[in-house]
Amino acid sequence: MFGKRKRQVVGCDVGSSAIKIVELKPLKNDEFQLVHAAVADLSPEAIVDGAIMDSSLVVEALTRLISENGIKNSKFGGSLSGHSVIIKKIQLPSMTETELAESIQWEAEQYIPFDINDVNLDYVVLETGASDTMDVLLVAVKRDRINDYTSVIVQAGKEPVLVDVDVFAVQNAFESNYSSRGETVALVNIGASVMNINVLHDGNSVFWRDVAFGGNLYTEAVQREFNLPREDAEKLKLGGDVGQVSKQQVESVLSSASEDLAAELQKTVDFFVATSSVDRLDRIMLSGGGALVANLEAVLHERFQVNVELLNPFRNIRYNESDFDPDWINRNAPAMAVAVGLAIRTVGD
Ligand SMILES: Nc1ncnc2c1ncn2[C@@H]1O[C@H](COP(=O)(O)OP(=O)(O)OP(=O)(O)O)[C@@H](O)[C@H]1O
Numbered sequence: 001m002f003g004k005r006k007r008q009v010v011g012c013d014v015g016s017s018a019i020k021i022v023e024l025k026p027l028k029n030d031e032f033q034l035v036h037a038a039v040a041d042l043s044p045e046a047i048v049d050g051a052i053m054d055s056s057l058v059v060e061a062l063t064r065l066i067s068e069n070g071i072k073n074s075k076f077g078g079s080l081s082g083h084s085v086i087i088k089k090i091q092l093p094s095m096t097e098t099e100l101a102e103s104i105q106w107e108a109e110q111y112i113p114f115d116i117n118d119v120n121l122d123y124v125v126l127e128t129g130a131s132d133t134m135d136v137l138l139v140a141v142k143r144d145r146i147n148d149y150t151s152v153i154v155q156a157g158k159e160p161v162l163v164d165v166d167v168f169a170v171q172n173a174f175e176s177n178y179s180s181r182g183e184t185v186a187l188v189n190i191g192a193s194v195m196n197i198n199v200l201h202d203g204n205s206v207f208w209r210d211v212a213f214g215g216n217l218y219t220e221a222v223q224r225e226f227n228l229p230r231e232d233a234e235k236l237k238l239g240g241d242v243g244q245v246s247k248q249q250v251e252s253v254l255s256s257a258s259e260d261l262a263a264e265l266q267k268t269v270d271f272f273v274a275t276s277s278v279d280r281l282d283r284i285m286l287s288g289g290g291a292l293v294a295n296l297e298a299v300l301h302e303r304f305q306v307n308v309e310l311l312n313p314f315r316n317i318r319y320n321e322s323d324f325d326p327d328w329i330n331r332n333a334p335a336m337a338v339a340v341g342l343a344i345r346t347v348g349d
Pocket residue numbers: 014015016017018019190191192193194195214215216234237238287288289290291292293294335
């Protein structure tokens with residue numbers, strides 16, 4: 001135990017549009033050095049609504065990523081989000097750790113909308129104040145969903161040693177790169193199919209929600225507007241040229257989708273403000289590939305009147321410019337937040 005360095009896990013974020021992998025090496029002073037960072041696109045039929053529909057496509061892409069990047073570390077950490085994850089803060093009468101361990105299953109049953117036997121339950125005591133109650137954070141993830149994601153890692157020849165939740169992985173990446181003391185910050189991770197929201201107040205996570213809104217809705221809007229196949233619409237969204245469609249035409253479709261996303265986020269923020277003692281946000285930190293869509297930052301700034309920033313999970317991470325192209329790192333940084341957050345973790349933590 002003593003003197004023995006804990007082993008980092010390889011952060012493996014299997015998203016519905018792409019697999020992102022990050023490996024870090026701890027340096028002195030709590031700093032990290034980048035060892036591996038890579039992305040492999042997945043075809044849209046591989047994962048739908050968070051469910052792995054074609055595991056061979058995912059295994060194939062992951063296996064290729066591992067071999068092309070020469071990833072030797074066998075310990076992998078994965079992450080989940082969406083419908084299969086329930087995060088709740090519950091208040092219980094004060095009790096000892098042993099009492100809590102004995103009663104948590106039963107307590108959780110009242111808050112989890114799934115059969116308690118079908119979920120993996122995790123919990124952490126947030127606060128035991130002077131009062132006779134304590135706040136407990138409860139995280140329940142459907143076991144079959146965990147099995148689907150871990151078995152992909154196993155089939156790719158690696159050992160899944162931990163499964164996290166996207167909102168907490170993003171928080172991990174944020175905390176190792178930024179400070180938010182005294183502020184209320186919304187971490188908004190926008191993927192292809194889901195937007196993960198985590199509100200931090202004075203450094204503590206106080207609200208979580210996954211909303212089914214992501215980059216796919218932009219692509220679908222472009223598809224509908226110009227009557228194009230999905231691939232062409234995706235290309236237009238990313239700034240490419242297709243036929244006679246002008247940049248301005250595309251921008252106007254994307255802007256209106258960003259307005260829809262902002263309205264969706266507003267609903268969540270309004271709900272948070274109405275149900276908490278916090279009355280406003282100070283900052284929005286965007287991550288996920290979907291955050292890169294033209295003018296989303298401006299649209300959110302306009303609506304919420306707060307600073308909106310792209311989260312750079314590599315901000316405090318060192319890397320050799322001869323090993324990693326800084327342009328590639330900067331372009332992909334926001335989409336790597338979950339993978340970086342996982343890669344910060346160690347085996348058994
Ligand atoms: N430069 C860009 N401009 C606009 N959209 C982009 C850009 N780069 C990536 N995206 C979009 O970001 C999305 C992918 O982001 P990300 O990799 O975070 O999602 P994911 O993790 O695969 O999805 P999910 O978590 O929802 O399952 C896609 O919809 C993609 O089109």
